[in-house]
Amino acid sequence: MNSGGKRIAIIGGGIAGLTAGYYLNRRHDVALFEKSARIGGNAYSHRTSKGEILDIAVAASGKAGYKNFYALLDELGISTQPCNSYMSFHNLDTRKGLYLTLSAKGVRYQGLELLSAANLRSLAKLFLGLQRARRRLNAGMLKNVTLGRCLQDLPEFSGDTEVFFLSALCLLSSMEAHEVLAAPAEFFLNKLKTHFDVISPKAMYSVRCVRDGTRRYVNALSARYRGKIRFNAVIRTVERSSGGATVMMADGSNHHFDAVVFACNPDQALALLAQPTRMEKKLLGAWRYKDGRVVVHRDHSSFPPRPLIEAYTFLYTMRDGKMRTSVNGALWHEPQAPKDCDYISAQHPNYPIRGDLIELDTILRTPIFDFASCATIPDLPQLNNGRTTFFCGSYFGYGLHEDAVASARSVAERFGCV
Ligand SMILES: Cc1cc2nc3c(=O)[nH]c(=O)nc-3n(C[C@H](O)[C@H](O)[C@H](O)COP(=O)(O)OP(=O)(O)OC[C@H]3O[C@@H](n4cnc5c(N)ncnc54)[C@H](O)[C@@H]3O)c2cc1C
Structure with a gap:
């Protein structure tokens, strides 16, 4: 000293x-x-029973919004590399979905479905809807408005488009869909303004992680x-x-x-x-915090075929107009993972998981961003x-x-x- x-x-x-x-x-x-x-x-970082050291929660950061974090890594002499940030959306009831596996592998497993008119329309609606939401934000029209209300007023956010958007926000906040819908619209839209690169095509090169985790x-x-x-x-x-x-x-x-x-x-x-x-x-x-359940497991039975299980795979249900989703990180996409790694880290799992395939069942705390805390x-x-x-x-x-x-x-x- x-x-x-x-x-x-x-x-x-x-x-x-x-x-x-x-x-x-x-x-x-x-x-x-x-x-x-x-x-x-x-x-x-969790050491699995097979000896692999894998990140079960935080893994990635976008270049645009993480300036202090990247400056700190530079000071520490730690480099980063682009990491897989593709997303897959899989409906647990219909066992169909949208798998943004933008490679020959993606085309092989889902044929031209990847580029189907319905899928392209949903994605186009997402970007158009986001632009309109931003205009409302900039015009000061979203004060004291929940995200749920904001989306109701924008017809673009219906059907699959709503599923994709809410899933991405669950990933970005570790909150569940009903909590995201009750949060202030301003909070999430400002967050997306700052971290614009993580849910746009830029994510392919802008989202990065540290080798060795x-x-x-x-x-x-x-x-x-x-x-x-x-x-x-x-x-x-x-x-x-x-x-x-x-x-x-x-x-x-x-x-x-x-x-x-x-x-x-x-x-x-x-x-x-x-x-x-x-x-x-x-x-x-x-501030309220949520005890979020995270299960690391090797039970792939509720998932699409492995080549379509992306770094972030959302398994969702849409029942009575209410969406529930789990955010599943396929840990073999981490740069330090061995090729035969088959672990998935499930946040808020909403599907059955075989007990003998569970590696770790734990709780990670996460803040609930609501009107009281955001204020x-x-x-x-x-x-x-x-x-x-x-x-x-x-x-x-x-x-x-x-x-x-x-x-x-x-x-x-x-x-x-x-
Ligand atoms: C599943 C999941 C995935 C996430 N993924 C990402 C991601 O990819 N990128 C990203 O940027 N962020 C991600 N986050 C958000 C992440 O929580 C934050 O980025 C950040 O790591 C929080 O750091 P913190 O130090 O504020 O709090 P915490 O990580 O919550 O640390 C608080 C610490 O305080 C300790 N503590 C609590 N009470 C006491 C006490 N009484 N005495 C002593 N110690 C105490 C706790 O044990 C803990 O170690 C994710 C969160 C979750 C839950």
């Missing part, structure tokens, strides 16, 4: 906490508390303070005083710091604060105007790596580390 450096605790070892640690460690003495046995949070940057970010990470940490409360803050552990030990950075989720941060201020209660208390986003930086406690995480923006990194970076700026 430099002279004049501070003792800083970071609570949470997801990408926000690790990035905060990486920058703050340049001038200060950091200690990171992680409640689980691993770091990375939703950047989750997320563990590459998870390890690089933490390399310099690895010995100061406390795993399986059970914090009881964090109490502020005039001289800093004390992290009180469930085992009765207390650790005093000059400052504490909460890089866990906002509801978790609020639960840890001994005497939250009114502003903290208002801003952090507005706090512009004000969240105000939480960091004090001198003792600071906050960062993907909820400071659109819920993505870019937002986690940008918010951690701005906390580090306050300590003169960037």
